[in-house]
Amino acid sequence: MSVWVGEEARILIQGITGKQGGFHGTKMAEYGSNIVGGVTPGKGGTTVSLNGRDVPVFNRVEEAIIQTDAEVSVLYVPPPFAGAAIKEAAAAFHNIRGEGLIVCITEGIPILDMLDVTSELERYPLVRLIGPNCPGIITPGEIGGSKIGIMPGQIHRKGRIGIVSKSGTLTYEAVAQTTGIGEGQSTCIGIGGDPIQGTGFIDCLEAFEQDPQTEAIVLIGEIGGSAEEEAALWIRKNGTKPVVGFVAGSTAPPGKRMGHAGAIISGGKGTAEEKIKAFEEAGIYVANDPSVIGDVLKKALVDAGLAAK
Amino acid sequence: MNIHEYQAKKMFRDAGVPVLDGVHCKNVNDAIKAYEDLGKGTVAVKSQIHAGGRGKGVLYHPKTGELVMNGGVKIATSLEEVEQYSSGILGNVLVTKQTGDSGKLVRNLYVESGCDIDHEYYLAMLVDRGSNSLLVMASVEGGMDIEEVAERNPESIHRIYSRGKNGFSEEQSLSLGGNLELTGKSLSEFSKMILRLSKMFIESDCGMIEINPLVKTGGGDMIALDAKISLDDNASFRHPEWEEMRDLDEEEEVEIRANQTGLSYVKLDGDIGCMVNGAGLAMATMDVIKLYGGEPANFLDVGGGADEDQVTTAFSIILEDPNVKGILVNIFGGIMRCDIIARGIISAVNKLGLTRPLVVRLAGTNVEDGKAILSGSGLNIHTATSLSDGAKRIVNLVKEAQ
Numbered sequence: 001m002s003v004w005v006g007e008e009a010r011i012l013i014q015g016i017t018g019k020q021g022g023f024h025g026t027k028m029a030e031y032g033s034n035i036v037g038g039v040t041p042g043k044g045g046t047t048v049s050l051n052g053r054d055v056p057v058f059n060r061v062e063e064a065i066i067q068t069d070a071e072v073s074v075l076y077v078p079p080p081f082a083g084a085a086i087k088e089a090a091a092a093f094h095n096i097r098g099e100g101l102i103v104c105i106t107e108g109i110p111i112l113d114m115l116d117v118t119s120e121l122e123r124y125p126l127v128r129l130i131g132p133n134c135p136g137i138i139t140p141g142e143i144g145g146s147k148i149g150i151m152p153g154q155i156h157r158k159g160r161i162g163i164v165s166k167s168g169t170l171t172y173e174a175v176a177q178t179t180g181i182g183e184g185q186s187t188c189i190g191i192g193g194d195p196i197q198g199t200g201f202i203d204c205l206e207a208f209e210q211d212p213q214t215e216a217i218v219l220i221g222e223i224g225g226s227a228e229e230e231a232a233l234w235i236r237k238n239g240t241k242p243v244v245g246f247v248a249g250s251t252a253p254p255g256k257r258m259g260h261a262g263a264i265i266s267g268g269k270g271t272a273e274e275k276i277k278a279f280e281e282a283g284i285y286v287a288n289d290p291s292v293i294g295d296v297l298k299k300a301l302v303d304a305g306l307a308a309k
Numbered sequence: 310m311n312i313h314e315y316q317a318k319k320m321f322r323d324a325g326v327p328v329l330d331g332v333h334c335k336n337v338n339d340a341i342k343a344y345e346d347l348g349k350g351t352v353a354v355k356s357q358i359h360a361g362g363r364g365k366g367v368l369y370h371p372k373t374g375e376l377v378m379n380g381g382v383k384i385a386t387s388l389e390e391v392e393q394y395s396s397g398i399l400g401n402v403l404v405t406k407q408t409g410d411s412g413k414l415v416r417n418l419y420v421e422s423g424c425d426i427d428h429e430y431y432l433a434m435l436v437d438r439g440s441n442s443l444l445v446m447a448s449v450e451g452g453m454d455i456e457e458v459a460e461r462n463p464e465s466i467h468r469i470y471s472r473g474k475n476g477f478s479e480e481q482s483l484s485l486g487g488n489l490e491l492t493g494k495s496l497s498e499f500s501k502m503i504l505r506l507s508k509m510f511i512e513s514d515c516g517m518i519e520i521n522p523l524v525k526t527g528g529g530d531m532i533a534l535d536a537k538i539s540l541d542d543n544a545s546f547r548h549p550e551w552e553e554m555r556d557l558d559e560e561e562e563v564e565i566r567a568n569q570t571g572l573s574y575v576k577l578d579g580d581i582g583c584m585v586n587g588a589g590l591a592m593a594t595m596d597v598i599k600l601y602g603g604e605p606a607n608f609l610d611v612g613g614g615a616d617e618d619q620v621t622t623a624f625s626i627i628l629e630d631p632n633v634k635g636i637l638v639n640i641f642g643g644i645m646r647c648d649i650i651a652r653g654i655i656s657a658v659n660k661l662g663l664t665r666p667l668v669v670r671l672a673g674t675n676v677e678d679g680k681a682i683l684s685g686s687g688l689n690i691h692t693a694t695s696l697s698d699g700a701k702r703i704v705n706l707v708k709e710a711q
Contacts (some may be wrong), residue, residue, distance in 0.1 A: 114471060248590075249592040249596065260588045
């Protein structure tokens with residue numbers, strides 16, 4: 001098992017004929033992702049070659065799902081069109097399959113467009129959005145696996161650690177360290193750094209709790225908002241698997257946006273200090289330095305009887 | 310992107326949200342003329358900078374640092390006072406609680422008519438990330454710091470929420486006004502104001518609107534006495550009119566240059582410069598420098614696909630900061646290949662020269678090639694095996710050099 005995405009998941013790429021879509025589509029195909037089609041309005045009927053395989057392009061998501069039975073769509077669509085593209089995918093999955101997963105990599109979508117998208121998604125309870133402004137989701141396999149996004153595939157290895165994070169490169173750091181101590185990953189989910197997003201920490205934690213392959217969790221947060229505190233509260237009430245946490249931004253000054261749109265301490269709220277305190281109170285193993293996530297995870301596994309000393 | 314009060318008030322006026330008459334001025338003569346045009350009487354002479362706390366701010370001479378005047382917002386009742394206050398404000402540096410110690414040079418002034426005030430309220434409209442909604446917050450305790458009110462008297466803050474892009478209903482606005490104990494004409498004006506503000510918020514892609522204070526006059530009219538608007542930068546592609554409203558003087562020159570190159574840079578007060586890919590890792594790198602006894606000089610995210618030019622620009626921005634005594638580069642190559650980063654570093658060092666210690670930590674795609682390129686360059690570059698190792702090394706190197 002794994003979370004939301006199986007190793008053989010059938011994937012569509014929205015924006016497949018663009019520079020980003022083509023580049024990352026190729027990387028995904030090289031990793032072993034099962035890309036069954038692409039969508040670019042006006043380019044229907046053509047094909048795109050990804051890693052030596054011709055992938056059909058459709059004008060509309062609905063048509064693509066009907067033809068390919070796709071269950072996931074990943075978006076490399078420029079910000080002005082991304083909101084509408086998510087809504088199109090959501091309606092299509094809902095109408096045809098009754099469910100689906102949308103992964104939006106795009107950074108820089110206007111916040112009001114995302115308000116519109118999230119309220120529309122409420123009409124499709126079994127359609128899930130990951131992102132926007134995120135690295136995506138990956139379920140590594142024994143050979144290959146399903147990489148849906150922009151993360152470097154080769155650092156991953158199939159295993160029992162679930163990873164969820166707001167930050168791309170920090171996720172890679174955590175992945176490399178779990179692999180470094182001889183562990184691997186069940187599924188890694190980048191939820192992104194935007195203030196308004198689809199899937200949150202708690203959705204991921206619930207899924208990792210239910211996933212038999214996942215035995216421990218790494219949770220990586222950053223300053224801004226209160227999602228980390230809410231996740232900690234959820235873990236306190238419901239968590240049975242060991243969790244290792246890290247929060248970036250202890251040294252960030254208040255009132256300044258640190259790269260991600262959502263990474264800002266405003267009105268004294270959203271500090272790393274508060275989040276780390278909430279983590280500690282929830283019994284999360286806190287790493288104070290991302291370089292020690294591997295060591296802290298090792299200790300958490302030993303304490304839980306999941307690894308030998 | 311932030312805009313000035315005088316620009317925000319123009320947006321209010323266009324949207325039908327009541328404001329007082331006022332004139333934007335660039336010099337003392339403008340201010341004197343504005344006073345005459347506004348019919349003399351009582352006016353407010355207001356500094357225009359992109360920071361709050363102006364009323365309680367202090368003005369200093371930009372060269373000598375001598376105190377010029379207390380208060381960046383002054384009430385004037387005569388031509389002489391208008392002249393005195395506007396010359397005390399324009400061309401001087403205003404330091405407020407939000408500007409930091411260096412303050413901001415005041416280049417713009419707003420002269421606005423006065424009104425009688427019966428009560429001051431607080432009103433803000435923003436996107437609430439917890440509930441994925443538009444949110445209006447209002448309080449009977451206006452004219453003061455809302456964070457302080459939230460701390461001291463949280464029950465006085467009332468909220469209404471709206472999902473999607475439809476804005477608020479009349480019922481919601483009336484109920485909010487009722488919570489502020491508004492009645493009759495004031496209540497109906499307040500309700501209209503909320504509906505117009507929410508329409509404007511959505512059409513103009515605002516990120517936040519804050520009116521503090523919103524006032525009720527003796528006659529029961531509701532007027533936005535202050536106006537603060539920030540616009541959502543991500544929506545700039547559909548607002549060509551923003552280009553004209555943007556006041557680059559109010560932004561850090563180096564942060565603008567970084568943005569234009571696709572870099573995200575924030576200057577800090579420490580002495581160890583850093584260059585990192587990814588916002589989360591860039592923050593974590595700052596944190597780890599501090600953890601091992603150093604102080605980060607900046608946040609700098611070169612993004613996911615930086616090329617040689619961006620690396621060179623990033624380096625030159627870091628080196629321009631005279632406080633920087635050492636540099637830590639931390640790259641986790643994913644999309645970005647370590648060999649490209651290594652070449653970028655060498656070309657930047659060759660172009661800009663390097664007199665300060667440099668530690669580079671590379672991981673991920675093509676890491677061995679990257680390390681080989683650095684060690685074969687003959688340059689004095691220290692390589693690190695992990696982020697902790699890199700942070701410890703640069704902290705020690707900077708200490709040794711002192």
